[in-house]
Amino acid sequence: MKVVTWNVNSLTARWPRVSEWIEANAPDVLLLQETKQTDQKFPFAGFAELGYESVHYGQGQWNGVAIISKVGLESPTRGFGDDDPEARIIGATCGPIRAYSCYVPNGRALDNPHYAYKLAWLSRLRDLVAQRADAWPYVVGGDFNVAPTDLDCYDPSAFEGATHVSAPERAALAALEATGLVDLTRRLHPEEPCYSWWDYRNGAFRRGWGLRIDLLYVDEVLAAATTASYVDREARKGEKPSDHAPVVAEFSL
DNA sequence: ATGTCACAGTCCCTGTGA
Numbered sequence: 001m002k003v004v005t006w007n008v009n010s011l012t013a014r015w016p017r018v019s020e021w022i023e024a025n026a027p028d029v030l031l032l033q034e035t036k037q038t039d040q041k042f043p044f045a046g047f048a049e050l051g052y053e054s055v056h057y058g059q060g061q062w063n064g065v066a067i068i069s070k071v072g073l074e075s076p077t078r079g080f081g082d083d084d085p086e087a088r089i090i091g092a093t094c095g096p097i098r099a100y101s102c103y104v105p106n107g108r109a110l111d112n113p114h115y116a117y118k119l120a121w122l123s124r125l126r127d128l129v130a131q132r133a134d135a136w137p138y139v140v141g142g143d144f145n146v147a148p149t150d151l152d153c154y155d156p157s158a159f160e161g162a163t164h165v166s167a168p169e170r171a172a173l174a175a176l177e178a179t180g181l182v183d184l185t186r187r188l189h190p191e192e193p194c195y196s197w198w199d200y201r202n203g204a205f206r207r208g209w210g211l212r213i214d215l216l217y218v219d220e221v222l223a224a225a226t227t228a229s230y231v232d233r234e235a236r237k238g239e240k241p242s243d244h245a246p247v248v249a250e251f252s253l
Numbered sequence: 254a255t256g257t258c259a260c261a262g263t264c265c266c267t268g269t270g271a
Contacts, residue, residue, distance in 0.1 A: 009271085010259055034271090036260075061260055062270075106271060145271095158254095199271090200257035243258075243271085 005141035007244035011035040031101035035064035059087035071095035102142030107163035122172035140217040152212035181217035188229040
């Protein structure tokens with residue numbers, strides 16, 4: 001079973017790349033972030049033609065998350081069930097696993113109100129995961145907008161005083177992990193950076209200036225069943241790429 | 254710091270967000 005998370009930076013702009021990638025890679029479950037679409041514009045029919053069911057929690061101009069599956073798609077949940085005005089998390093049961101697609105707030109700057117919103121959002125995600133009472137294998141994937149350690153950042157000195165690497169953000173991720181989740185890419189690749197995002201500016205991809213901010217958190221059951229884990233850097237190349245690459249995991253269930 | 258991309262509205266340029 002192949003599970004993937006990918007921030008596509010507008011599904012409208014990225015549809016040619018996304019549909020092509022699905023046909024070439026045949027994921028079982030695809031977690032998407034930053035669709036930047038209303039539910040009315042989401043290509044349910046396009047995914048169906050590729051053999052997938054889909055659920056979308058859209059907002060419009062910003063944010064938007066989705067789950068695409070060819071192994072079943074049941075019990076969708078949108079948001080945290082509170083008054084969060086931004087469409088940033090959707091959950092669904094896909095065959096044997098419970099999956100969440102997350103787009104964690106960027107934070108913008110340490111003194112920006114959006115940074116406090118980011119920390120509060122991560123705390124709510126931790127609470128959601130901590131309350132899980134089900135026996136399903138669990139995947140919480142997405143764009144976390146946090147590089148968990150300095151290994152996940154091409155140049156920590158360039159990020160001093162910036163978001164994505166601050167101690168409170170990393171502590172929030174650690175608290176999430178402490179509910180019993182495993183950062184799968186890092187467990188399987190303890191020393192490789194495995195970057196998943198490169199800025200469009202400054203030739204960052206060519207220079208290797210990346211961050212690992214797209215993460216697949218899984219419970220120990222799934223971690224033990226993992227047969228492969230990789231970042232598809234090829235998807236960052238070519239015509240009109242997203243600035244994020246797909247992060248892939250394969251499980252033998 | 255910023256050499257890019259995507260979006261919406263002010264609509265073929267500009268402001269915002271990433």
